[in-house]
Amino acid sequence: MRHTVSMFVVLSLIWLLNSGFFTGLHLSLGLLSVVLVVWVAYRMDVVDHESAPVHLTLRLPSYYAWLMKELVLSNIDVTKRIWLGKKSISPSMAVLPLSQRTDMGRVIYANSITLTPGTVAIDLNSDTVVVHSLTAGGIEDLRSGEMDRRVSRLEKQK
Amino acid sequence: MDTVVNIVSGACLLLGSFLIFSGGLGLLRFPDFYTRMHAAGITETLATGLILLGLMLLAGWGIVLAKLMMILLFILITSPTASHALAKSAQHGKLAPQLAEPEDQRSR
Numbered sequence: 001m002r003h004t005v006s007m008f009v010v011l012s013l014i015w016l017l018n019s020g021f022f023t024g025l026h027l028s029l030g031l032l033s034v035v036l037v038v039w040v041a042y043r044m045d046v047v048d049h050e051s052a053p054v055h056l057t058l059r060l061p062s063y064y065a066w067l068m069k070e071l072v073l074s075n076i077d078v079t080k081r082i083w084l085g086k087k088s089i090s091p092s093m094a095v096l097p098l099s100q101r102t103d104m105g106r107v108i109y110a111n112s113i114t115l116t117p118g119t120v121a122i123d124l125n126s127d128t129v130v131v132h133s134l135t136a137g138g139i140e141d142l143r144s145g146e147m148d149r150r151v152s153r154l155e156k157q158k
Numbered sequence: 159m160d161t162v163v164n165i166v167s168g169a170c171l172l173l174g175s176f177l178i179f180s181g182g183l184g185l186l187r188f189p190d191f192y193t194r195m196h197a198a199g200i201t202e203t204l205a206t207g208l209i210l211l212g213l214m215l216l217a218g219w220g221i222v223l224a225k226l227m228m229i230l231l232f233i234l235i236t237s238p239t240a241s242h243a244l245a246k247s248a249q250h251g252k253l254a255p256q257l258a259e260p261e262d263q264r265s266r
Binding site: 014017018020071072075078079081082083085086089090091092093110111112114115116117118119120121122123130132134136 | 177180181183184187188189190192193195196197199200203204207221224225228234235237238239241242245246249255256257258
């Protein structure tokens with residue numbers, strides 16, 4: 001139930017922000033589309049903790065803040081290496097362990113790896129992730145496990 | 159106040175453009191598919207982020223700001239998904255990356 005409500009609220013917000021018209025006709029058409037989408041999603045049985053991750057709402061902002069910091073740092077690093085040229089990079093590939101127990105956690109971790117320039121998650125399994133990195137240092141940073149720990153902390157909540 | 163916002167916004171746009179240019183340069187300079195993908199990663203994260211931030215500063219409080227924020231959020235979610243799909247299909251197509259050291263063999 002709480003997933004359905006959350007999906008309804010999120011969809012309504014997206015509709016309102018994209019529409020910008022607050023007249024009776026527009027609002028009722030919007031309500032109609034939102035209700036239709038929620039009903040179809042409900043019929044398809046996809047309204048769950050994955051399509052409406054209510055449990056993440058409170059923890060996500062602080063993780064995003066940390067991720068943004070990492071994003072800026074790794075962007076500067078990769079930009080530097082682009083201008084320094086081919087000699088400054090040392091492409092590496094490695095299989096790294098991951099400690100998340102839910103699919104959601106694994107996907108957040110793999111997506112975070114890919115989002116930070118310089119590292120890309122190539123393959124994702126239940127307890128490992130294959131990573132290609134622009135530098136050997138990128139692999140070492142991931143191996144130290146700070147991102148892994150932070151994502152695991154995200155999912156630890158019932 | 160207006161001039162300050164304009165200058166900061168201009169700086170963001172300029173820096174974003176520089177990063178996009180760098181991304182393109184990296185695309186040409188780097189040796190193989192996987193490393194080129196890292197260069198493209200710059201254009202889709204900080205570069206787009208800065209350009210959108212520059213536009214947000216100009217937009218002021220309103221619906222346009224909200225839309226720009228939504229664009230940023232969606233880019234941050236979809237672009238790694240696309241990168242991952244590219245990398246994965248490259249690997250499935252048996253495209254071997256050029257590595258500095260011999261690969262960690264546990265993956266195969």
